[in-house]
């Protein structure tokens with residue numbers, strides 16, 4: 001018999017406590033596309049506790065059966081493994097329930113409390129709860145306060161536990177994130193708080209830790225002596241789709257750079273943790289954020305670029321400009337492209353620039369971290385009609401997760417031109433299976449009570465400290481040239497100029 005997947009990872013299955021997951025916002029887009037398929041796939045892989053229940057909480061009236069039917073359709077459409085397996089679904093279906101209420105109505109929480117008590121008796125879930133807040137951020141403080149007021153969340157004790165997963169974004173800037181934090185900590189502890197950054201649930205992001213700290217060959221060259229610079233790219237070929245209203249409030253800096261890109265940067269740049277505990281890893285990540293040099297006025301002008309896509313072509317299809325998208329202001333100044341240069345003022349990274357580029361409507365969807373090494377000294381092969389590139393280690397987070405190494409080789413034959421070649425490792429091809437969706441991993445980690453893959457309060461605060469001054473600078477200095485890059489291009493010319501001033505180029509990942 002195969003080992004249980006958690007045992008294969010060296011973790012005990014005994015730590016999977018019985019529990020109920022309550023999803024606030026259960027009729028929403030995220031539940032349909034990500035959360036319910038993730039829970040179903042956990043059930044498929046036998047990763048849920050045997051005693052388990054899931055309750056959807058939203059405003060529209062509907063019966064348990066109507067909710068189950070809708071969720072079945074959504075899981076059929078969005079699960080990474082298709083078709084849906086009837087025997088697994090029918091088992092899962094019996095553990096799925098719906099609770100109708102408004103977020104601000106006391107009686108809704110009282111009824112929920114009674115209902116969860118009944119389910120505990122029926123399903124054997126022992127009072128353990130996860131409250132997943134898949135709702136607009138303005139509801140985060142209200143729901144947490146109401147849960148506390150009605151005795152639905154309680155401090156962990158020897159009998160049972162309750163945890164709260166909070167979707168992103170956690171605040172709009174430093175002040176609002178601190179206000180939110182100060183409010184929720186009146187009702188829940190940091191140990192109960194699981195702030196989602198779904199990048200942390202991605203298999204390749206976790207692999208970064210293994211890659212860096214389970215391979216001794218990299219550690220001695222992972223520093224300013226050998227690395228010329230680092231490029232982190234999060235590119236989307238898509239525009240903003242039907243999320244115009246959301247994006248008009250958010251912009252790319254908040255949506256991608258402040259959270260996902262900072263998570264990637266901190267894992268690439270962190271020191272080895274003392275252990276793999278949540279505290280061990282997050283202590284080191286936060287030190288990276290603390291070491292980032294605040295941007296000066298000169299940086300705002302020369303080392304920071306914002307852009308907005310105009311119309312253009314993606315894979316031969318004509319696409320609209322951002323300002324023509326639905327629910328977008330016709331003269332919107334919201335950025336869909338950000339490029340910037342950061343320095344980390346610590347011993348390991350002194351003088352090494354980290355170039356970050358995040359954008360919508362670039363030629364392809366790709367998330368990549370590229371470590372560009374210094375040139376070989378002397379350049380012995382310069383005269384041989386050679387193309388002597390620096391070594392590049394490229395870690396592809398998505399799609400086609402993998403790692404490639406660019407190195408210089410001699411072309412066969414009597415003359416000896418040098419040519420860069422690529423050694424390529426792809427997870428999918430090697431391991432022959434698709435990695436689980438980030439939300440599967442994150443929900444499971446929360447059930448297990450492990451917060452390593454969630455953002456801690458001080459990480460979020462530190463990241464907002466870096467980016468809030470940029471938001472303030474931008475709001476005082478509106479862009480004069482939007483749209484400034486056509487859809488399907490690699491972004492505005494100013495981003496290339498930023499690199500050119502440093503005698504470098506953006507990679508085409």
Ligand SMILES: NC(=O)c1ccc[n+]([C@@H]2O[C@H](COP(=O)([O-])OP(=O)(O)OC[C@H]3O[C@@H](n4cnc5c(N)ncnc54)[C@H](OP(=O)(O)O)[C@@H]3O)[C@@H](O)[C@H]2O)c1
Nearest residue numbers: 025026027028029030058059060102103134135136167168
């Ligand atoms: N969608 C995404 O791709 C995505 C990606 C990353 C993060 N997120 C985050 O995930 C969260 C949820 O996003 P979403 O796109 O799923 O939102 P959504 O589609 O707008 O869904 C909102 C949900 O909240 C419920 N709701 C709203 N007001 C309510 C009230 N007063 N009382 C009770 N229920 C109420 C709605 O119920 P009714 O429909 O019954 O009114 C619905 O179930 C947000 O924090 C978002 O930032 C979303």
